[in-house]
Structures are given as C-alpha cells and as structure tokens.
Amino acid sequence: MNFKIRRAAKEDCKDISRMIMELAVYEKMPDQVKISHEELERDGFCQNPFFECLVAEVPEEHKSNEGFTIIGYALYFYTYSTWKGRAVYVEDLYVMPEFRGNGIGTGLLSKAAEIGKKKQCVRLQLSVLNWNTPSRDFYAGKGAQDLTVTEGWHTIRFDGQNLDKLANEAPKD
Amino acid sequence: MDFSIRAANLDDCKDIARMIMVSGHVRAHLETDGFSKNPFFHGIIAEVPEQHRTREGHTKIGYALYFYSYSSWKGRSIYMEDLYVMPEFRGKGVGKALMSKVAQLALAAGCHQLNFTVLDWNKPSMDFYLSQGCFDVTSSLGYHCMRCEGEALEHLAQL
Numbered sequence: 586m587n588f589k590i591r592r593a594a595k596e597d598c599k600d601i602s603r604m605i606m607e608l609a610v611y612e613k614m615p616d617q618v619k620i621s622h623e624e625l626e627r628d629g630f631c632q633n634p635f636f637e638c639l640v641a642e643v644p645e646e647h648k649s650n651e652g653f654t655i656i657g658y659a660l661y662f663y664t665y666s667t668w669k670g671r672a673v674y675v676e677d678l679y680v681m682p683e684f685r686g687n688g689i690g691t692g693l694l695s696k697a698a699e700i701g702k703k704k705q706c707v708r709l710q711l712s713v714l715n716w717n718t719p720s721r722d723f724y725a726g727k728g729a730q731d732l733t734v735t736e737g738w739h740t741i742r743f744d745g746q747n748l749d750k751l752a753n754e755a756p757k758d
Numbered sequence: 759m760d761f762s763i764r765a766a767n768l769d770d771c772k773d774i775a776r777m778i779m780v781s782g783h784v785r786a787h788l789e790t791d792g793f794s795k796n797p798f799f800h801g802i803i804a805e806v807p808e809q810h811r812t813r814e815g816h817t818k819i820g821y822a823l824y825f826y827s828y829s830s831w832k833g834r835s836i837y838m839e840d841l842y843v844m845p846e847f848r849g850k851g852v853g854k855a856l857m858s859k860v861a862q863l864a865l866a867a868g869c870h871q872l873n874f875t876v877l878d879w880n881k882p883s884m885d886f887y888l889s890q891g892c893f894d895v896t897s898s899l900g901y902h903c904m905r906c907e908g909e910a911l912e913h914l915a916q917l
Contacts, residue, residue: 609831614831618830624833633796664827667823668778669907670787671791671798677830691917694914698911699915699916701915702915707911708911710906712904714901715901716900727906728906728909729906730905731904732905734902739875739877739897739903740873740894740901741873741887742892742895743861743871743872743891743892744871747892748861748864748870752858752861752862752865753858756855
C-alpha cells in the first residue's frame with residue numbers, strides 16, 4: 586500500500602485528536618481523554634513544544650471509509666536518563682484498523698527512532714497494556730524489553746487532588 | 759534541620775554527578791544536556807548551611823531531576839527522573855520537600871500529572887510514595903514499561 590510518513594503540521598491536530606480518541610476506545614478508557622485538538626495545537630507547535638508528532642498519510646484513492654487520508658500517528662517527546670543520557674518516549678503509536686498489516690506502524694516507530702538517533706538518543710521507551718497481546722508481540726518483535734517483567738519497574742503517578750495537595754506542601758521560597 | 763531547596767545551575771553539576779555516582783551508575787553529560795538552549799532536563803538542589811555540612815565538606819545533600827512530558831489524554835505532564843537524598847540526611851523531610859517542589863513546578867507550568875518509576879521490590883520507596891497520595895499505574899491499570907536500545911534500536915532506526 587502506498588503511504589507517506591511525515592512530521593505533523595498544526596492543521597493535522599484535528600485528525601490526531603480523532604485518532605487519540607480511537608486509541609483510547611481500543612484501550613478501553615475513552616472517558617479518560619480530557620484534551621482536544623486545541624491543547625495539541627498549543628502544546629505541540631509553540632516555541633518549546635511538549636511533544637513532536639508524525640502522521641501517516643495515504644493518497645485520496647486509498648482514503649478510509651469515512652474519507653480520511655491521515656490514518657496513523659506517533660506522538661513522542663524527549664526524555665532523560667541520568668545513567669544513559671537522551672532518550673525518546675513514544676507516548677502513542679496508532680494505525681486505523683483498516684490500514685494495519687501494511688508496515689505503517691513499523692514505519693512510524695522507525696521514523697521516531699531515526700529522529701531520536703539524530704539527536705543522540707540512546708533509548709526509545711513506551712508503555713503497553715499487559716492484556717494488549719498484538720502490541721506486546723509487535724514491540725517484542727522489534728527487540729523491546731519489558732522492564733516491568735524483567736526488572737520490576739512500575740509507573741507511579743500523582744494527579745488531581747493528590748497532586749494539588751503535594752504541591753501545597755512545598756517549602757515556601 | 760534547616761535546609762533550602764532551589765533550582766540547580768551549571769555549577770551544581772559536579773555535586774549532582776557525585777550523588778548519582780554514589781547510587782552506583784555512570785553519569786550522562788549533565789552540563790550539555792541540562793544547561794544549554796533546549797535542556798533535556800531541569801534540576802532542583804537541597805542544600806544545608808555550612809554548620810551541617812558532611813564530613814567531606816558537602817552542603818548540597820539532595821536533588822531531583824525532572825523534565826516535561828505529555829499525555830495525549832491529559833496534556834502537559836512532568837516526569838521526575840531522579841529523587842535522591844544522601845543517607846545521613848534522610849528522615850528529615852528533605853525528600854518530601856524536593857518532590858513537593860517538583861509538584862509545585864508542575865502545576866505552575868500547567869501540568870496535570872507527575873509521573874516517575876519505582877522498582878517493585880523497593881518497599882521503603884514504594885511505601886513512601888503511596889503514603890504521599892500517588893497511585894501505581896502499572897498495578898492498577900496494567901501498563902508495562904518497554905525499552906528499545908543498543909542493536910535493536912540501531913536496527914529500528916534503519917528500517
């Protein structure tokens with residue numbers, strides 16, 4: 586199948602937002618999506634962007650059933666390890682179901698890895714749900730290690746009222 | 759015990775490197791990566807007055823390193839990469855103060871989450887964090903941390 590991977594432009598944010606919701610539905614947590622294309626436009630295309638994004642595009646003749654030509658995306662940002670240095674974190678990787686099996690997911694992930702490599706990143710990291718076997722197999726096939734299983738790493742989070750409470754306890758300057 | 763928390767600067771890199779090394783790992787290029795035009799991380803330092811300095815004469819006795827991240831569901835977030843207090847200064851609220859400062863900086867920047875990772879066998883740390891009101895995303899939601907590096911990453915970048 587003919588497809589192109591390119592850097593997202595501000596105008597792509599509506600399509601990216603649409604696909605973020607599709608991915609959340611797939612992950613069985615659609616009620617968790619609180620941001621829209623407006624936050625993506627503000628945070629991804631400012632002076633010091635919080636993330637970068639790649640989109641996968643198909644020609645008009647291959648558009649989706651609903652008429653979309655932007656049919657996949659990878660949203661990522663740069664992170665840091667005090668042990669190993671610069672890294673890339675792929676927050677989202679998604680291809681619309683009707684376009685899977687054509688190497689588009691691999692294309693998006695590889696492009697993110699290539700971009701990271703140009704910035705001297707030595708790691709690419711991401712999270713995957715334990716029940717998501719197709720994705721776990723996909724990443725294992727690319728040589729990714731499951732650090733939760735092999736080393737016992739858990740992601741811990743403060744949000745909502747717990748984050749507010751923690752912040753209120755900070756020492757006064 | 760009297761201590762202060764402040765933003766790290768270029769001159770703190772030697773002390774940050776010292777404290778990273780104590781935990782047994784080789785440090786990355788802190789000066790270039792943290793203190794140039796588009797830094798990959800930011801740092802805060804915990805300092806004690808001269809009269810409380812360590813036997814070796816150090817007054818910088820703890821640090822936290824963090825960077826901005828993003829959730830496609832919730833927006834701006836902060837990731838705390840390191841939180842460390844020298845053993846002789848623990849149990850005095852320094853770790854809590856460092857973490858609270860990161861939380862305060864998170865809110866000031868419009869972030870909705872503060873994330874970090876902990877090893878599941880590290881019971882003292884896990885108990886400390888849970889007592890402060892966080893939740894274990896891996897245990898409760900099932901997210902696993904995945905990593906690609908070395909030859910696998912090289913191969914992926916060339917596909």
